Amino acid sequence: MTQTRTAAPPGLMPGLMMDRPLLVTQLLSFAAQFHADTEVVTRTVEGPIERLTYAAMWARTQKLANALIGLGVKPGDRVATLAWNTGRHMELYYAVAGIGAICHTINPRLSGDQMRYILNHAEDCVLFFDLTFADAVAENCKGANSLKARVALTDAAHKPAQPALSDVLTYEELIAGHADTFDFPEFDENTAASLCYTSGTTGNPKGVLYSHRALMLHSFAVCTSATMGLSVHDRALPVVPMFHVNAWGMPYAAPMSGCNLVMPGAKLDGPSLFELMDTEGVTCSQGVPTVWMALLATMREKGRKPKALQRVLVGGAAVSEMLIDAFEKEFGVAVNHAWGMTEMTPLGVVNTLKPKFLDQPRDQQMPQKLKQGRAVYGVDLRITDEAGHVLPNDGKSAGHLQVRGPWIVKRYFKSEETPLTVDGWFDTGDIATIDPDGYMQITDRAKDVIKSGGEWISSVDLENAALGHPQIAAAAVIGVPHSKWLERPLLICVAKGPERPSLQEMNAFLVTKVPKWWLPDALEYVTAIPLGATGKIQKTKLREQFKDFRAG
Ligand code: ADP
Numbered sequence: 001m002t003q004t005r006t007a008a009p010p011g012l013m014p015g016l017m018m019d020r021p022l023l024v025t026q027l028l029s030f031a032a033q034f035h036a037d038t039e040v041v042t043r044t045v046e047g048p049i050e051r052l053t054y055a056a057m058w059a060r061t062q063k064l065a066n067a068l069i070g071l072g073v074k075p076g077d078r079v080a081t082l083a084w085n086t087g088r089h090m091e092l093y094y095a096v097a098g099i100g101a102i103c104h105t106i107n108p109r110l111s112g113d114q115m116r117y118i119l120n121h122a123e124d125c126v127l128f129f130d131l132t133f134a135d136a137v138a139e140n141c142k143g144a145n146s147l148k149a150r151v152a153l154t155d156a157a158h159k160p161a162q163p164a165l166s167d168v169l170t171y172e173e174l175i176a177g178h179a180d181t182f183d184f185p186e187f188d189e190n191t192a193a194s195l196c197y198t199s200g201t202t203g204n205p206k207g208v209l210y211s212h213r214a215l216m217l218h219s220f221a222v223c224t225s226a227t228m229g230l231s232v233h234d235r236a237l238p239v240v241p242m243f244h245v246n247a248w249g250m251p252y253a254a255p256m257s258g259c260n261l262v263m264p265g266a267k268l269d270g271p272s273l274f275e276l277m278d279t280e281g282v283t284c285s286q287g288v289p290t291v292w293m294a295l296l297a298t299m300r301e302k303g304r305k306p307k308a309l310q311r312v313l314v315g316g317a318a319v320s321e322m323l324i325d326a327f328e329k330e331f332g333v334a335v336n337h338a339w340g341m342t343e344m345t346p347l348g349v350v351n352t353l354k355p356k357f358l359d360q361p362r363d364q365q366m367p368q369k370l371k372q373g374r375a376v377y378g379v380d381l382r383i384t385d386e387a388g389h390v391l392p393n394d395g396k397s398a399g400h401l402q403v404r405g406p407w408i409v410k411r412y413f414k415s416e417e418t419p420l421t422v423d424g425w426f427d428t429g430d431i432a433t434i435d436p437d438g439y440m441q442i443t444d445r446a447k448d449v450i451k452s453g454g455e456w457i458s459s460v461d462l463e464n465a466a467l468g469h470p471q472i473a474a475a476a477v478i479g480v481p482h483s484k485w486l487e488r489p490l491l492i493c494v495a496k497g498p499e500r501p502s503l504q505e506m507n508a509f510l511v512t513k514v515p516k517w518w519l520p521d522a523l524e525y526v527t528a529i530p531l532g533a534t535g536k537i538q539k540t541k542l543r544e545q546f547k548d549f550r551a552g
Contacts, residue, residue, distance in 0.1 A: 021186060021187065021188060021189035021212070021213075022189040022212055022213050022216035022217070023097075023098075023184075023186065023187070023189060023212045023216070024093075024094065024097050024098070024193055024212050024215050024216060024252060025094055025097065025098035025184045026216075027094075027216075027219065027252055027255045027256050028054065028057065028058050028061060028094045028255050029058060029184075030255065030256070031054035031058070031254075031255030031256075031258065032054045032055045032057070032058030032059075034258065035054050035232065035255070035258035036053060036054060036055040037053050037054075037055070038053065038054050038232070038258055038259070038260050039051055039052065039053055039054075039260045039261070040052045040053075040054065040057055040087045040090065040254075040260070040261045040263065041260070041261070041262045041263065041280055042085075042086045042087040042088075042263040042265060043263065043264055043265040043266075043267060043272075043276055044086065044265055045084060045086065045130045045131050045132055045153070045154070045265050045266050046131070046154060046155075046158050050087060052087050054255060057087060057090065057091060059180040060091050060175065060180070061091045061094045061095045061098070061182075062095075062179070062180050062181055062182035063175040063176075063178040063179065063180050063182075064091050064092065064095035064174075064175050064178075065095040065098055065099050065182040065184065066175075066178035066179055066182055067174045067175045067178050068095055068096065068099055068101065068126075069099060070178070071126055071148070071149055071174075072125075072148065073096075073099065073101050073125060073126060074100075074101070075099065075100030075101060075187075076100065076101065076102070076192075077101045077102070077125045077126075078101070078102045078104045078122045078123060078124045078125060078195060079092070079096045079101055079102065079103055079104065079124065079125065079126045079127075079128070080104045080105075080106055080119065080122065080124035080126070080127040080128070081103060081104070081105050081106065081127075081128045081129070081242075081243070082106045082108050082127065082128070082129040082130065082133045082136065082137065082243070083105075083128060083129060083130045083133075083153055083242065083243065084130055084132070084241065084242070084243075084263075084264070084265045084266045085238055085239075085241060085242045085247060085263040085264055085265065086130070086153070086263050086265055087263060088128075088153045088171055089128075089130075089153070089242050089251075089263075090242070090251045090261075090263070092128055093194065093242070093246075093251050093252075096194075097193035097194060097212065098182075098184045099184070099185070100185060100187055100191060102192045102193065102194060102195050102209070103193065103194045103195070104118075104122050104124055104194070104195040104196075105194065105195070105196050105242060105243040105244075105246070106118060106119070106197075106243060107197070107199065107241075107243045107244055107533050108132075108133050108136060108243060109533035110199075110205075110533050111533075112136070112139060112140045114204075114205060114533075115136070115140045116140050116142075116143060116144065117204060117205065118197045118205055118207070119140070119141070119144040119146075119147070120143070120144060120145070120146070121197075121204075121205075121207065121413075121414065122195060122197075122207060122413070123146040124144070124146055124147060125146055125147065125148050125149075126147070126148060126149045126150070126151065127141065127144075127147055127149075127150045127151070128150075128151045128152075128153055128171065129150065129151070129152060129153060130152075130153050130154075130266070131152060131153070131154055131158060131160060132266050134152065134160040134162060134165060135162070137150060137165065137168075138162050138164035138165050139164075149169060150165070150167065150168045150169070151168060151169045151170065151171055151174055152165070152168050152169070152170050152171065153171045154170050154171060154172065155170055155171075155172035155173070156170050156172065156173050158170070189211065189212045189213035189216070190211045190212070190213055191211060191212055192209045192210065192211055193210055193211060193212045193215055194209075194210045194215070194246060195207050195208070195209050195210070195413060196208050196210070196243075196244070196245055196246065196342055197342075198341075198342045198343070199342075199532055199533045199536070206412040206413070206415070207412055207413030207414065208342050208343050208409050208412065208413070209412075209413045210246070210345055210407075213406065214345055214406060214407040215246070215249070215252055215345065215407070216252070217378060217406050217407055218249050218252070218345045218347060218378075218407040219249055219252040219253045219256045220256070221347060221376045221377060221378050221407075222248070222249045222250070222252075222253035222347060223253050223256055223257045224376075224377070225352075226350065226352055226374075226376065226377070227338075227347065227350045227376055228253065228284065228286070228313060228350075230253055230254065230256075230257035230259040230284075231257055231258070231259060232257070232258040232259065233259075233283070234257075234259040234260065234283045234284055235259070235260040235261075235262055235280060235281050235282050235283050235284075235308070236250060236254055236259050236260070236261055236262065236282070236283070236284050236285065236286070237261075237262040237263075237264060237273070237276065237277055237280070237282040237284075237285040237286075238250040238251075238261070238263070238285070238286050238287075239264060239268060239273065239285055239286060239287030239288075239291045240286050240287050240288065240315075240316070244342075245340070245341075245342050245345065245346040246345065246346075247286070248286050248313075248315070248338075248340070248346060248347060249345065249346075249347065250286060262276060262277070262280045262282050264276055268291065268294075269294060270294035270295050270296075270297050270298035271298050273285075273291070273294070273295050273298075274295060274298040274299065274302065274306055277306030277308075277309055278306040278307055281307065281308040282306060282308060282309055283308050283309065283310050283311070284309075284310060284311045284312065284313070285309070285312050285313070286312070286313040286315075287312070287313075287314065287316075288314070288315065288316035288317055288535060289314055289316070289317050289318070289319050289320065289323060290317075290535055292312060292314060292319075292323055292327065292335075293323065296323065296326050296327065299330075299331055300326075300330075304331070305331040305332065305333055309331075309333050310333065310334065311333065311334040311335075311336065312327065312333060312334070312335055312336070313336050313338050313350070314335055314336070314337055314338065315337070315338035315339055315340060315346075315372075316535075317535070317536065318337075318370075318372070318442065318460065318464070319335065319337045319370070320464065320467075321366055321370060323335065324337075324366070324369055324370070335369075336350055336351055336352060336373075337350070337351040337369065337370065337371065337372055337373055338350045338351065338372065338373060339372035339373065339440070339442060341428060343408060343409040343419075343426060343428075344379070344403060344405075344407060344408050344409070344426075344428075345407040345408070347376050347379075347407075348375065348376065348379050348381070348403060348428075349372050349373035349374055349375050349376060349379070349381070349440050350373045350374070350376055351368075351369060351371060351372060351373030351374070351439070352373070352374070353365065353368060353369065354437060368439060370441075371435070371439040371440065371441040372432075372439075372440050372441055372442055373439060373440065374437070374438045374439055374440070375438065375440070378405050378406060378407065379403055379404075379405040379407075379408070380403065380404040380405055380425075381401065381402070381403055381434060381440055382401075382402050382425065382434075383397065383398070383399035383400060383401055383402070383432055383433070383434055384399050384400050384402060385399050385400075386400075388421065393434040393435065393436055393438070394433075394435070394436065395433055395434070395435030395436060395439075395441075396433060397433060398431050398432065398433050398443050398456060398458075399431065399432070399433075400427055400428075400430075400431060400446060401427075401428045401430040401431065401432040401440070401442070402421065402425040402426060402427050402428065403425065403426050403428055404424060404425045404426065408426050409426060427446075429445055429446050429447065430442050430444070430445060430446065431443050431444045431445070431446050431449050431456070431458070442460070443456075443458040443460065443461065444456070444458045444459055444460050444461075445459075445460075445539075447539075448460070448478070448479075448539055449479075450477070450478075450479035450487050450488070450489050451479065451486060451487050452479075452482075452485045452486065452487055452488055452489075452517070453484070453485040453486065455517075457479075457489055457517075457518045458518075459476075459477040459478065459479075459489070459539075461514060461518075462475075462477040462489060462491065462510070462514060462518060462520065463475045463476060463477050463537075465510050465513040465514050466491060466493060466506065466510065468509075468513065469501065469506065469509050470496075471495055471496050471497065471499045471500070471501055472493050472494070472495065472496065472501070472506075473493075473494045473495060473496040474493065474494040474528075474529045475491065475492065475493045475494075475529075476491075476492045476493075476529050476537045476539065476542055477489050477490065477491050477492070477520065478490055478492065478539055478542050478543055478546065480521075480522070480546060480549045480550060480551045481550050481551065482521070482550070482551040482552050483550075483552060484552070485551075487551075488520075488521040488522075488551035488552070489518065489519075489520040489521060489551075490520060490521065490522045490523075490524065490546060490549060490551065491503075491506065491520035491522070491523045491524070492523075492524050492525075492526055492529065492542060492546070493506075493523065493524070493525055493526070494525070494526060494527065494528060494529060495525055500525055502523070503520065503522065503523040506520070506523055507519045507520065521551040521552065522549070522551055524546070524549075526545075529542075530542065
């Protein structure tokens with residue numbers, strides 16, 4: 001249960017241990033020394049596979065640090081990246097933070113307006129970009145006045161040809177002439193190391209500024225067996241992008257644990273991932289459910305899994321029973337559910353089963369496996385009601401999920417307002433239950449929950465139930481005004497084929513899965529459900545589209 005601290009008692013005696021700051025650069029320097037021949041393999045954007053050892057990457061990182069100083073980058077400056085998961089992007093993570101500057105990863109799926117907004121808001125001084133994004137850079141850098149240099153993450157032979165990019169440098173030329181040694185300074189571990197903006201489904205994107213300390217403590221957590229259990233025996237392929245919350249910490253945790261990394265570059269479709277995992281002997285991988293659906297289709301086509309694949313971590317959105325069953329029963333690949341968010345560096349909970357659940361038959365285990373999981377050490381969790389009272393961890397009471405810990409946001413970049421509760425917790429905007437064993441389950445986003453006559457209906461549960469209908473390809477549920485109940489659910493669907501089940505037919509199907517009073521009052525068909533930059537349903541767009549809709 002939640003613990004609160006009283007003021008420090010008088011007479012405390014300081015410990016007598018060294019006060020060495022936790023700085024991320026130490027991770028790569030450590031790997032270069034103790035895991036010197038461990039590999040970072042990249043499917044480059046240009047095409048070929050490139051292999052670097054941690055020792056070689058460390059040497060290149062030092063060249064880059066010298067080059068950044070040469071470009072005039074100073075401590076506290078923001079250096080932007082618009083890049084896939086690659087070795088070069090990882091070198092940027094380390095060199096930029098190592099010189100005391102801040103690596104600002106930009107999500108290339110943002111709209112032009114959002115990209116311009118965050119380039120200006122962050123006041124980035126240099127932009128490094130992969131060739132895939134050359135057009136976006138040519139278009140969106142107009143008006144980004146703080147940018148002093150733009151660097152294409154490639155070599156001279158692949159320099160972009162667009163006239164608007166005639167001034168760009170290339171990465172390999174930039175680092176070529178520099179020494180491969182750099183004396184990285186030592187500074188306070190609370191210094192900022194990287195910056196990532198939330199996807200801004202409501203209002204403008206907000207910058208989350210990660211400190212060295214937060215990233216280091218998060219890495220320790222990622223390596224433990226309760227989370228990803230990384231080791232020297234692993235070859236990990238992070239599908240989750242380095243432009244979205246540090247690829248769930250993998251570029252830091254891998255060198256910490258001596259695990260090999262396989263970086264997929266720009267090709268994230270099922271066949272490309274399968275081929276890379278298979279040839280590179282990937283043992284574990286991390287990504288959102290849609291990625292695993294695509295890989296599943298390829299595994300089914302080929303009738304086998306990538307040969308060494310043992311386990312996948314699924315987060316970013318809820319995993320379905322179908323996906324867990326297919327991976328585990330058809331192919332013998334373990335699936336672990338996880339939850340987190342940009343504001344949490346991102347890891348919050350991971351689902352590993354306690355021994356008592358392992359003895360249960362599979363169908364009884366499943367409800368437990370579908371939960372998002374138990375807190376990772378370092379993250380405190382609680383749920384509260386509307387008035388802020390803490391609710392019991394009984395697995396039934398659903399409330400506002402709040403978190404606290406050393407890798408959780410305190411304030412957004414350039415914002416004076418505190419996003420925390422009066423007693424210092426961060427409200428995640430999720431609605432969840434926590435069971436007596438500590439397993440947390442998200443039931444909805446607070447802003448998406450449908451408040452019908454004072455009771456809450458989970459839009460997520462309704463969507464998942466609707467998706468189980470054989471004729472439904474995609475589904476979203478929003479609350480619409482109702483004269484008696486205030487709000488009632490409107491189900492919005494994309495049909496798989498020409499058949500469009502009626503509201504009565506859908507409700508006859510849904511009533512087997514959800515309480516009767518949850519059944520949607522109306523059903524509308526659309527050609528596509530709008531998705532945001534991180535692949536999540538944009539309910540704000542749907543609310544706008546159906547703003548005049550009334551349920552009664
Ligand atoms: P944003 O898209 O707002 O930047 P993030 O990418 O940081 O958000 O994602 C955080 C949100 O994603 C969480 O608050 C939660 O709503 C959702 N989410 C993340 N993991 C899961 C999961 N395993 N199950 C359900 N929802 C999840």
